[in-house]
Amino acid sequence: MEPVIQTPSPYNRRIAMTPAPETLEPVLDFVAQTLEDWGVGMKRSNQIQLACDELYSNIVNYSGASNAAVALRKQETGIAVTFEDNGIAYDPTAQKDPDVTVSPEEREIGGLGIFLVKNFATFLGYRRENGKNLLTVTFE
Amino acid sequence: MSLSIQKNQNTLSLSGRLDTGTAPQLEKELSELLPTVDALTLDLEHLDYISSAGLRVILKAQKALTPKGGLTVAHVPEAVQEVFDITGFSDFLTIV
Numbered sequence: 439m440e441p442v443i444q445t446p447s448p449y450n451r452r453i454a455m456t457p458a459p460e461t462l463e464p465v466l467d468f469v470a471q472t473l474e475d476w477g478v479g480m481k482r483s484n485q486i487q488l489a490c491d492e493l494y495s496n497i498v499n500y501s502g503a504s505n506a507a508v509a510l511r512k513q514e515t516g517i518a519v520t521f522e523d524n525g526i527a528y529d530p531t532a533q534k535d536p537d538v539t540v541s542p543e544e545r546e547i548g549g550l551g552i553f554l555v556k557n558f559a560t561f562l563g564y565r566r567e568n569g570k571n572l573l574t575v576t577f578e
Numbered sequence: 579m580s581l582s583i584q585k586n587q588n589t590l591s592l593s594g595r596l597d598t599g600t601a602p603q604l605e606k607e608l609s610e611l612l613p614t615v616d617a618l619t620l621d622l623e624h625l626d627y628i629s630s631a632g633l634r635v636i637l638k639a640q641k642a643l644t645p646k647g648g649l650t651v652a653h654v655p656e657a658v659q660e661v662f663d664i665t666g667f668s669d670f671l672t673i674v
Contacts (some may be wrong), residue, residue: 462597463599466599482656484627487627488661491597491631494630495598538664538666550633551630551631553665557664
């Protein structure tokens with residue numbers, strides 16, 4: 439099933455899909471195009487795209503979800519991105535940060551993605567509702 | 579949204595995006611290349627963007643090459659440098 443794009447209003451766009459590796463590119467294309475249409479600067483756009491790459495990939499790889507959606511909203515204060523999926527309960531904001539001061543030999547691979555998102559985003563909020571994970575990330 | 583890899587002796591030049599979708603491509607290239615070289619340079623001048631999947635592949639290469647000649651990263655663009663700085667990768671990568 440192809441991802442479906444909905445535009446409830448000019449500054450509210452949503453892409454819905456069955457999560458799978460081949461949907462990553464269309465999702466990131468959608469995000470990049472939306473940010474460009476909304477005049478978001480390149481540096482901020484890169485950061486938001488990176489967050490979407492990390493968070494949507496997690497949904498694809500780990501959630502077991504059959505349905506998911508990524509929604510973008512342009513607000514007065516910035517951009518809000520919401521990730522929704524019906525997979526297993528998972529709160530990325532509750533994960534421990536990786537220790538970024540240790541040497542490569544001791545480095546763990548996991549956790550870097552969320553760590554980057556936390557660094558770039560102004561706010562991350564998670565809630566579980568009606569069997570869905572809802573994660574909102576804002577970039578001011 | 580793609581990655582292109584150009585090889586020139588001990589340098590791999592990356593262009594485009596190193597993200598979750600394209601990282602396996604680099605990983606595959608490196609798995610073939612790493613056993614045959616003592617040192618490697620990644621030229622990132624034309625890399626637009628890197629995400630954690632890309633960092634993982636670079637970390638693997640770093641670990642594989644450190645006992646030999648090492649990994650060098652060159653011409654790092656600002657957006658990529660920012661990611662290296664935040665994640666502490668700039669502390670242990672050889673950046674020129």
